[in-house]
Amino acid sequence: MPTIKQITAHLESIAPTSYQESYDNAGLITGDPAWEAKAAVICLDATEEVIDEAISLGCNMVIAHHPIVFRGLKKLNGKNYVERAVIKAIKNDVAIYAIHTNLDNVYHRGVNSKIAETLALENTRILAPKKLAKKLNAYIPAAAVNGLLTALPKAGATNVNYSSENQVFIDKNETIHEGKKLEVTFAAGLQPLIVSLVKQHAPDAYLEVQQLENTCADIGSGLIGDLPEAMEEKGFLQNLKKVMKTGCVRHTRLLGKPVKTVAVCGGAGSFLLPHALRQKADVFVSGDFKYHEFFDADGQLVIADIGHFESEQFTIELLGEIISGKFPTFALHFTKTTTNPVNYL
Ligand SMILES: [Zn+2]
Numbered sequence: 001m002p003t004i005k006q007i008t009a010h011l012e013s014i015a016p017t018s019y020q021e022s023y024d025n026a027g028l029i030t031g032d033p034a035w036e037a038k039a040a041v042i043c044l045d046a047t048e049e050v051i052d053e054a055i056s057l058g059c060n061m062v063i064a065h066h067p068i069v070f071r072g073l074k075k076l077n078g079k080n081y082v083e084r085a086v087i088k089a090i091k092n093d094v095a096i097y098a099i100h101t102n103l104d105n106v107y108h109r110g111v112n113s114k115i116a117e118t119l120a121l122e123n124t125r126i127l128a129p130k131k132l133a134k135k136l137n138a139y140i141p142a143a144a145v146n147g148l149l150t151a152l153p154k155a156g157a158t159n160v161n162y163s164s165e166n167q168v169f170i171d172k173n174e175t176i177h178e179g180k181k182l183e184v185t186f187a188a189g190l191q192p193l194i195v196s197l198v199k200q201h202a203p204d205a206y207l208e209v210q211q212l213e214n215t216c217a218d219i220g221s222g223l224i225g226d227l228p229e230a231m232e233e234k235g236f237l238q239n240l241k242k243v244m245k246t247g248c249v250r251h252t253r254l255l256g257k258p259v260k261t262v263a264v265c266g267g268a269g270s271f272l273l274p275h276a277l278r279q280k281a282d283v284f285v286s287g288d289f290k291y292h293e294f295f296d297a298d299g300q301l302v303i304a305d306i307g308h309f310e311s312e313q314f315t316i317e318l319l320g321e322i323i324s325g326k327f328p329t330f331a332l333h334f335t336k337t338t339t340n341p342v343n344y345l
Contacts, residue, residue, distance in 0.1 A: 002327050004061060004095045005033035007040070010326045011063075011319070014109050015102040016189030019130075019219055024101045025067040030086060031095025037061045039331035042319045044312055045339035046096045048085045055092050057333055062089070063323075065111070065315050067098035103315070104266060105130065105219050111266040112223040114318045115285070115311065118243050119262060120228060127222030127263050128275045129215035134188050138198050138207035139169055139179035147201045152184055155193050159185040169206065177206035187216050222265035222272040222286075224279050230258035236283060237304060246310035247344040250289065252297040259283050259302075266312040270296075277301060287311040309340035 008028060020026045029046075040061035041054040046068040054062050068085050078084045089096050104111045107126050116124045140148065145162055152160045163181040170176050179202075186194050191209060198207055231239070236259040241249045262283050263276035269286030270293045276284040281301050287308035297303045316334050323332060 001036040001038065002330060003033065004028070004031055004035045004037050004097070007037055007061070007063075007323060007327065007330070008033065008097055011097075011099050011322060012102075014322055015099055015106045017102050018189040018191075019102040019105045021101040021105075025070050026098045026100040026102050027067075029067060029069050029096040029098055030089045031061070031093070031097075035060065035093070035095060037095070037330065039333065040323070041333045041335050042316045042323075043335035043337065043339060044309060044315065046085055046089070046098070047081060047337070047339050048088050049337045050335050050339065051085055051088045051092070051094055051096075053333075053335060053337055054094055055088075059331075059333065060093055061095045061097065063319055064096065064098050065100055065103065065312055065319075067100055068096060099319070103318075105221060107218040107220075107223070109318065109322060111312060111315050111318070112264055114314045115244075115264045115266055116223050116225050118314060119240070119264065119285070121223070121225030121262055121264070122228055124223050124225035126217060126220040127224045127265065127272055127279065129217055129220035131211075131213060131215050133185055133212040133214055133216045134191055134209055135212050136182075136184045136186070136191075136194055136198065136207055136209045138182045138184075138202065138205045139167065139177040140182050140198070140202040140205045141179055142166075144202040144205070145180055145182070148182060148198065151197050151201065152194065155186075155197055156190050157184045157186040157194055159183070171206060171208075175206075179205060185212065187219055189219075222263060222269060222275065224261065224263040224276070224281055226261050227259065230260040233257070233259055233283075233302060236262075237302075240285060240304060240306065244285075244306050244310055245313065246306045248307065250294075250305040252294050252301075252303045253299075254302060255299065257282060264311075266315065267308050269311075273297075273303070285311070307340075307342060309342065 039059040046064040263281035268288035289305040
């Protein structure tokens with residue numbers, strides 16, 4: 001049986017918590033990382049009903065997209081749905097884990113790649129890449145070079161270079177360091193792994209890590225890509241409604257142009273509209289657009305609001321695929337509780 005920690009560590013190898021937005025609260029919300037995980041329920045929202053479902057299925061873990069505790073709790077007396085869910089989880093030894101904007105922000109196996117896959121988009125790329133690249137400089141002995149040249153790219157580092165000659169470096173304490181200068185670029189979330197690899201191969205090496213200004217193509221918000229073949233707008237929207245299993249598509253006025261380039265963002269994506277416009281998307285598929293925000297399409301693209309829950313619903317399957325790929329015998333249940341608070345008549 002894996003521990004809670006082993007499962008969360010695997011999820012975070014795909015979507016490190018360091019990729020989450022500053023306002024977010026992804027991670028282990030209740031429970032003990034050292035517990036053995038008996039079985040888990042996967043959901044978008046860890047509501048009290050979902051905790052009950054987990055208990056009745058003999059699960060001691062609930063893996064959710066949205067953190068049920070988001071703004072912090074000041075009291076814990078069960079007066080609202082958040083407190084009741086947390087109290088129930090704690091009383092019944094259920095771990096609640098949330099993987100939220102960190103999963104939104106990854107290119108590979110993220111919330112938006114799942115939407116892009118459902119819409120059969122090709123040539124996909126991050127719509128708004130993040131400035132998350134870091135660079136490590138180290139002065140290492142020649143004997144450590146070969147090992148690191150193999151290990152660092154395997155760990156996900158890009159641009160691994162080293163100097164052919166020894167170089168001398170004087171740090172701010174005026175200590176002199178000498179060795180081959182190793183330079184490595186990597187996504188910020190990989191920093192602990194990259195630093196530990198360098199220390200493992202060159203325990204006495206001097207190293208420093210700096211933030212780079214350039215963006216990281218694999219991390220950021222939203223996704224943009226192309227349909228295999230251009231579609232007429234109405235046909236695109238009808239297909240969108242069907243494949244994204246939504247009861248309602250709220251959209252701006254059709255423009256009479258074919259749809260080829262499509263931007264997507266699971267959840268509330270209106271903040272990405274300027275990026276979708278700049279990158280000449282024909283349609284922007286997302287959720288939670290407000291009345292005035294629809295005006296911002298301004299005759300340049302079609303906004304298609306398919307609903308927040310609906311846009312993220314396949315995240316449940318995605319998490320299932322990620323976990324069962326690593327722990328094939330671990331029992332996973334997709335919640336049968338519909339936690340979408342929005343209903344259509
Ligand atoms: Zn969401």
